[in-house]
C-alpha cells in the first residue's frame with residue numbers, strides 16, 4: 001500500500017497516510033493535529049502532477 005503525504009492547510013501539519021490507490025483522491029484523512037479533514041490536501045511528492053486546475 002503506498003504512502004501518501006498530506007498537508008493540512010488549516011494548521012500546516014504535514015503527515016503521511018497509507019491509502020489504497022483507489023482511495024487516494026476520493027477521500028482525505030483527518031489531520032492528526034487538528035482532527036479536521038476539511039483543509040487537508042494531498043502532497044504530490046511522488047508524482048509530478050499538473051495542478052493548475054484551480055477555479
Ligand SMILES: [Zn+2]
Pocket residue numbers: 008009010011012013031032033034035036
Ligand atoms: Zn490540521
